[in-house]
Amino acid sequence: xxxxGVKRDLLFKALGRSYTDEEFDELCFExxxxxxxxxxxxxxxxxxxxxxxxxxxxxxxxxxIDVPANRYDLLCLEGLVxxxxxxxxxxxxxxxxxxxxxxxxxxxxxxxxxxxxVRPHAVAAVLRNITFTQERYxxxxxxxxxxxxxxxxxxxxxxxGTHDLDTISGPFTYTAKRPGDISFKPLNQTKEYTxxxxxxxxxxxxxxxxxxxxxxxxxxxxxxxxxxxxVLSMPPIINGDHSKISLKTKNVFIECTATDxxxxxxxxxxxxxxxxxYCAQPFTVEEAEVVYPDxxxxxxxxxxxxxxxLSGKFINQKVGINESTEKIAHLLTRMCLLSQATxxxxxxxxxxxxxxxxxxxxxDIMEDAAIAYGFNNITRTTPRTYTVANQFPLNxxxxxxxxxxxxxxxxxxxxxxxxxxxxxxxKLGKKISEMRAVHISNPKTAEFQVAxxxxxxxxxxxxxANRKMPLxxxxxxxxxxxxxDETKDVGARNSRRFCAVYYNKSPGFEVIHGLLDxxxxxxxxxxxxxxxxxIQTADDSTFFPGRxxxxxxxxxxxxxxxxxxxxxxxxxxxxxxxxxLEMDIEPFLGHTAETPLTRDVPMKEVVKHRFPTRDExxxxxxxxxxxxxxxxGDVSTQVGLEALSDFLADKSYIExxxxxxxxxxxxxxxxxxxxxxxxxxxxxxxxxxxxxxDRARLPSAxxxxxxxxxxxxxxxxxxxxxxxxxxxxxxxxxxxxVARIKEQRLAExxxxxxxxxxxxxxxxxxxxVKPWDDETDMSKLEECxxxxxxDGLLWGQSKLVPVGxxxxxxxxGCVVEDDKVGTDMLEEAITxxxxxxxxxxxxxxNKI
Numbered sequence: 105x106x107x108x109g110v111k112r113d114l115l116f117k118a119l120g121r122s123y124t125d126e127e128f129d130e131l132c133f134e135x136x137x138x139x140x141x142x143x144x145x146x147x148x149x150x151x152x153x154x155x156x157x158x159x160x161x162x163x164x165x166x167x168x169i170d171v172p173a174n175r176y177d178l179l180c181l182e183g184l185v186x187x188x189x190x191x192x193x194x195x196x197x198x199x200x201x202x203x204x205x206x207x208x209x210x211x212x213x214x215x216x217x218x219x220x221x222v223r224p225h226a227v228a229a230v231l232r233n234i235t236f237t238q239e240r241y242x243x244x245x246x247x248x249x250x251x252x253x254x255x256x257x258x259x260x261x262x263x264x265g266t267h268d269l270d271t272i273s274g275p276f277t278y279t280a281k282r283p284g285d286i287s288f289k290p291l292n293q294t295k296e297y298t299x300x301x302x303x304x305x306x307x308x309x310x311x312x313x314x315x316x317x318x319x320x321x322x323x324x325x326x327x328x329x330x331x332x333x334x335v336l337s338m339p340p341i342i343n344g345d346h347s348k349i350s351l352k353t354k355n356v357f358i359e360c361t362a363t364d365x366x367x368x369x370x371x372x373x374x375x376x377x378x379x380x381x382y383c384a385q386p387f388t389v390e391e392a393e394v395v396y397p398d399x400x401x402x403x404x405x406x407x408x409x410x411x412x413x414l415s416g417k418f419i420n421q422k423v424g425i426n427e428s429t430e431k432i433a434h435l436l437t438r439m440c441l442l443s444q445a446t447x448x449x450x451x452x453x454x455x456x457x458x459x460x461x462x463x464x465x466x467x468d469i470m471e472d473a474a475i476a477y478g479f480n481n482i483t484r485t486t487p488r489t490y491t492v493a494n495q496f497p498l499n500x501x502x503x504x505x506x507x508x509x510x511x512x513x514x515x516x517x518x519x520x521x522x523x524x525x526x527x528x529x530x531k532l533g534k535k536i537s538e539m540r541a542v543h544i545s546n547p548k549t550a551e552f553q554v555a556x557x558x559x560x561x562x563x564x565x566x567x568x569a570n571r572k573m574p575l576x577x578x579x580x581x582x583x584x585x586x587x588x589d590e591t592k593d594v595g596a597r598n599s600r601r602f603c604a605v606y607y608n609k610s611p612g613f614e615v616i617h618g619l620l621d622x623x624x625x626x627x628x629x630x631x632x633x634x635x636x637x638x639i640q641t642a643d644d645s646t647f648f649p650g651r652x653x654x655x656x657x658x659x660x661x662x663x664x665x666x667x668x669x670x671x672x673x674x675x676x677x678x679x680x681x682x683x684x685l686e687m688d689i690e691p692f693l694g695h696t697a698e699t700p701l702t703r704d705v706p707m708k709e710v711v712k713h714r715f716p717t718r719d720e721x722x723x724x725x726x727x728x729x730x731x732x733x734x735x736x737g738d739v740s741t742q743v744g745l746e747a748l749s750d751f752l753a754d755k756s757y758i759e760x761x762x763x764x765x766x767x768x769x770x771x772x773x774x775x776x777x778x779x780x781x782x783x784x785x786x787x788x789x790x791x792x793x794x795x796x797x798d799r800a801r802l803p804s805a806x807x808x809x810x811x812x813x814x815x816x817x818x819x820x821x822x823x824x825x826x827x828x829x830x831x832x833x834x835x836x837x838x839x840x841x842v843a844r845i846k847e848q849r850l851a852e853x854x855x856x857x858x859x860x861x862x863x864x865x866x867x868x869x870x871x872x873v874k875p876w877d878d879e880t881d882m883s884k885l886e887e888c889x890x891x892x893x894x895d896g897l898l899w900g901q902s903k904l905v906p907v908g909x910x911x912x913x914x915x916x917g918c919v920v921e922d923d924k925v926g927t928d929m930l931e932e933a934i935t936x937x938x939x940x941x942x943x944x945x946x947x948x949x950n951k952i
Contacts, residue, residue, distance in 0.1 A: 105138075109166050110169065112142075118181065118185040119185055135187065135188060136475040144164060144166055145163075145166065146162060176251065176459075177378070177460065179254070181239075182243060191439065198387045203388050204390070204391060205232075205391075219278060219361075221323065223263075223363055225363065228392040230392055233354055235383075236382070241351055248375070251264065259318060262361070263340030263360065263362070264360050265343050265358070267348075267349065267358075268356070272336060276329065276331070276357075276359070278361065279329070283303070286299040287299075290338075290342045293345060303320055313877065325338060326338065327339075334347070336357075358376065369406055373405050376405050409455055411455050412453075413454070414466045414470075419432050419470050425477060429445040432473055435477055436469065436472060439473075442457070497693050501689060501693060502582050502600065502689070509580050512619060512622055515951070517562070518583070521556055523555075523561060523562065524550055534645060541557050542555040542588060550907060558603070559581050559686060560646070561676075564672075566950060567605065568677050569868065570868050578605075578606055580603065580605075585598070586598060599688055600690050601686060601687065604616060611681040616685045620665060627692045634659070636657075636658075639654065640653060641653055641654075642666075644664060646668065647666035648666065652667075653666060655687055666684070668683065734748070734770060734810050739770075740775050745774075746782065763791075763792065764804065765804050771792045868948075868949075869948070871915070872914075872944070873889055874907070874911075875941065880940055889937075894929070895925075897919075898918060900918055901916070902916035915947065930944070931946075
């Protein structure tokens with residue numbers, strides 16, 4: 105989300121009143137915004153660059169406000185104040201107008217056909233008789249920069265140029281020329297430069313160098329001239345110094361050049377609507393004429409209003425409220441969407457102003473109504489439908505396998521679902537054309553070009569990043585891969601895979617084979633041909649010849665295991681032999697494990713099903729009650745229930761990870777539903793109660809949890825009671841001795857446990873540190889990164905990885921103590937070296 109920084113005192117002055125920090129935070133929340141930080145310029149510089157450089161900075165309080173990414177009308181003080189004033193009913197929704205010049209023809213911008221090769225679109229407008237103050241001027245410049253970084257996509261889609269109209273004369277010409285043919289004095293420079301010289305000059309500029317790549321490889325550069333041949337700007341890089349605006353500027357000519365005409369219109373509308381309130385005629389904008397190469401003429405800005413109609417019932421149902429049509433229309437008007445009831449039923453007519461380009465669907469209007477109503481004011485209601493949740497079988501199987509694989513001594517890794525073409529093809533000895541991979545149409549980096557078709561490359565890269573860890577390295581991952589599938593409506597499908605690798609001085613094929621046997625044992629598949637599983641020799645370029653086998657289950661090939669080929673190991677920068685196993689786990693669900701989301705309902709019900717009522721279920725449960733005495737105590741007493749609740753504090757079931765007869769036995773022992781104050785017991789009780797109809801199918805209990813009840817004494821049993829008393833004294837003495845020994849052993853265990861050192865949770869992190877360009881000194885960048893020192897941080901190996909266009913990134917590993925160092929702390933520390941570092945990303949994160 106974009107963050108807008110505004111001066112607190114200036115904001116309160118524009119709002120017409122002062123707020124405490126808490127009051128303004130609440131106002132922002134009501135309006136759908138968030139007050140992210142209260143700071144000052146001095147505090148920001150001190151935090152980022154140190155106290156020395158912050159000595160002369162301003163102490164003026166700044167509010168950092170997070171706004172939605174599509175609310176371009178809130179990116180400056182003017183739009184923010186206008187929106188809040190309308191929301192608080194202190195200001196009516198302004199009406200923006202496009203007017204013709206009072207004298208003469210409108211300003212004209214002529215586009216030539218040469219621009220088609222670089223930036224073919226342009227729009228323009230004039231702010232006439234505007235009055236600037238220092239604060240307004242700063243806000244005007246800041247809005248341009250916010251739009252450039254947001255909707256303009258760092259000037260790649262749209263570039264904004266603003267000029268003092270009194271220093272230039274129309275008509276203006278937008279054309280494209282060879283770099284050597286363009287010469288002018290750029291903004292804030294003292295002499296003229298050619299376009300070629302400017303590109304060299306700005307390669308070291310911390311601000312402008314990020315935009316050079318947009319046109320530097322083009323044969324011609326875009327440029328705008330006035331009728332006297334004065335250069336206004338060379339978009340999207342720099343404006344000319346001749347037409348720069350100042351506090352004395354009265355008439356502003358705004359031009360937007362673009363590769364996307366729709367975005368250009370939106371950006372121009374935002375610029376003129378936000379600052380037209382400072383014109384002699386508030387909220388009026390003077391039109392400009394744009395002539396295209398084919399002779400077509402358009403008038404800008406469009407400032408288009410459009411009307412949408414929707415029903416009050418739609419908003420009431422979607423939001424979960426019950427308001428009248430007039431009230432809903434008033435709520436929308438508070439959000440700058442002028443609305444009124446049409447009188448045709450509950451129909452509402454909503455007028456969308458040019459400042460609200462984010463409104464593209466009825467749901468957007470509904471969302472504004474919800475914001476104006478107040479999310480905290482929406483009454484919480486019980487859903488009209490009642491469903492019983494059930495874990496998706498595939499996810500349930502995945503979780504069970506994860507637990508047992510970890511118990512087998514393997515560490516779980518979690519890698520990115522996207523990878524490079526090289527990872528799944530060349531590095532594995534395969535051709536990308538033979539892979540059923542889904543390709544990304546516009547990959548941002550060379551590392552994320554395709555959706556992975558196998559889990560093996562991710563685990564091998566994880567091992568490569570942790571080569572300094574003690575051997576052997578045993579990793580596994582259970583995640584989805586993406587495969588092309590023409591039978592699916594989207595042309596692709598997800599497939600849940602299980603992959604494990606063993607990395608040591610010896611290949612360890614027997615370890616991977618043993619893990620396969622253990623997995624099949626857990627899945628209850630016997631080692632046999634036909635209905636069981638077996639392995640069969642196979643050839644695969646990824647594996648060593650003669651050391652590869654296919655895995656067959658019930659006659660179907662579900663995976664492959666073997667010793668990796670030395671070439672594959674070398675391509676992943678590994679030095680030890682490695683064995684791997686990868687298989688599809690979806691075939692093990694079976695037809696009985698699948699839970700359909702929908703089922704066909706027969707036309708005529710043959711058997712009438714009757715489900716027991718709540719009272720009947722409780723009576724049935726109580727009829728099975730044999731004893732209330734359990735290993736946790738007597739659950740008919742508060743003490744016993746509290747002990748059971750404490751036991752369930754970190755458990756879902758009495759034993760294991762699934763419901764069993766142990767849960768049912770303890771459930772039956774509880775005479776009545778527990779109080780909600782015993783939250784853990786109450787949660788478990790309601791959960792187990794949902795298994796009543798299927799209790800016979802649950803697995804048996806492994807231990808005894810309910811003790812036999814003591815039969816009540818009767819007068820006729822006096823002789824038996826006396827017989828029992830004959831042995832009572834011996835039992836009591838024995839019980840006392842057992843209790844004493846038990847207490848002694850518990851005390852010894854507690855003392856021994858207290859002497860053990862506490863385990864320190866550590867993680868291995870692989871960071872991608874990206875420079876600004878190919879001229880960045882990478883050795884100096886690495887020196888800066890390694891200079892970051894923290895308690896609990898140990899830097900590891902590093903390497904330079906090509907990204908593209910001659911640029912390389914630094915990939916460096918480290919081991920951190922989780923309680924002392926986090927990824928956000930590392931990123932924040934490294935990005936302080938802004939002269940060298942553009943961004944920091946976490947490439948891999950693994951628990952040790």
